[in-house]
Amino acid sequence: MSDIVEKDLLTVSDLKIHFPIYKGLFRKKVGDVKAVDGVSFAIQRGETLGLVGESGCGKSTTGRAVLRLYDPTAGSVVFENRDIAALSDSEMRVTRPRMQMIFQDPQACLNPRMTVGSIVAEPLIEHTKLSSEDRKAKVRELLDAVGLNPDFVNRYPHEFSGGQRQRIGIARALALDPDFIVCDEPIAALDVSIQAQVVNLLEDLQRERGLTFLFISHDLSMVRHIADRVAVMYLGKIVELASVSKLYSNPQHPYTQALLSAVPVADPKIEEKRQRVILKGDVPSPSNPPEGCVFCTRCPIAEKKCFTVPPEWRELKPDQFVACHLA
């Protein structure tokens, strides 16, 4: 904290998370679901890295592994020069307050039997030694910071709307003044008019508190707005990582191109003229990914090489990394 020599707050190298599949009478291990299969990226202090991809591509698993909510099968997650994948439980407990998470479903991540005050106070009870008065004051301050009326402390989650519940989740994540927050689809469950409110709140908080975000989402237009750099995941691998301007104006990986062309634009004139890259088929099973490039089964431009040799992760242009033979 004292020094800002190291630029990267978080460095993930070759992270793998495999979930074993057991079958048969003796629960013999027959294979692995390779949810995350060799992912590397770094997040600088104060920036927002967007992580996009379709459901099942491993983006949420990556987000959870970064907080060590899953133990990685291989690879390292270096948070402020310490590999959290190798920390002991007690060391991890001290590190946890620095990194928090905002969940997708604000309905499911709040205990319906706890008041808003006790939900937001819980991390403070666990991790700080504040007196009960100080704690109450802090809770009110947090609710105020996320735009909720502090007098609502004694209400229950069901008395709030979806957008307000998401604000409660954000207040809880902020309680311990973290440096790093993983936002796992924080706006996916909200209405369009409410999404903008929550995104604005996240950006304000980032500016005020110098937060670093890993913003996981499938909404490419919202990621374009909030992120500084974007990583595109497909079947457990990052296929492209670039700054927002480069990724959206000049996508290099065929999957990124297909993904961007599939996003509907709210303008009938543009929609009429657009040439869509329509992908055929479905995502292969992560327990049995293709041999070469993960995208080869659906890629519109795949060549022989793509089916046998996995593409190398290379920096094509400054700030634009891609894993494709043909880019």
Next chain:
Amino acid sequence: MVVKQLRNSSNAEKAHVVQTDNSDNVLDVRDLQTVFETQDGTVHAVNNISFSLKSGELLGVVGESGSGKSVSMMSLLKLLPMPPAKILSGEVIFEGHDLLQASEDELRSLRGGDIGFIFQDPMTSLNPVFTVGFQLMEPLRIHMGMNKKQAQIRAVELLELVGIPSAGDRLKDFPHQFSGGMRQRVMIAIALACDPKVLIADEPTTALDVTVQAQIIELVKGLREKLGMAIVWITHDLGVVAGIADRVAVMYGGQIVEYADVDRLYEDPRHPYTRALLKTLPADEGLRMERLVSIPGQAPNLKGPLIACPFAPRCEDVHERCWSANPPLFEVGSGQKSACWLEADEKAGAA
């Protein structure tokens, strides 16, 4: 009393608007009003909505959750649990008959027959204990009177039509053996089974990934050209509507607040809600916006009849009149209608 009169007069105006040209309409909905009688009082979910659907036309219905878009479409075929739901008034004219007056048997022969329905969530709307083939053949045997063999042949055709590979082998599969996009294709195949004249698609792509959504949209576009049915496409995504719809109805607070051709709506949105909604979207190209425009406040609570404009508490252009009465749909030219008192004032000003 005053309120009631105002509402009646607005009804008359709306009814008048609809009757302009209904020669080739396959579906005519007038003044549909649906409420839910709950323990906490009556929830006015759908308030006097009117729209029509020409054959071959795709009507996009846009709105946020709770704006009444699904409930209004479910009301058409009385698919809602009654009670607590209750259709207070309205007419749904399909081929010269009022569906709201139809008997349960008549409705049953229409559902899945002449009027197809695609539901939002393909996982919960397919029965997990029956094979996909069985569920696909059921409407064919009931509505079209086919025998098992004929139905099987048609079922394979349908699955091929919606782009499911090796369709013949997949009839024996259960829904869980299909992926999300494939399941939605099966739902579409079931809805198309009996060559419907009207297809109602309730958020058919909301639960799907963008690339799969693009596949489904292309599929529906192609099927529309091939089969020429009229479609009502319910969604909350203004982008999806821009790509496929001919006309758009924007819903808010259980009523249609704007109704226009798709080009007009995006070029010249008249209702403050439509305008605000279009502004909340992040830019698709060019410079990143400094800050997203958000609509302050929350969707209205629909307990109790609407006695003011439901959007008034969140509206930028709100003025006194908005609080005193609910505006009817005003004609603003080239088939565009907007339910906003500003239109009335402008008209008065121009006159």
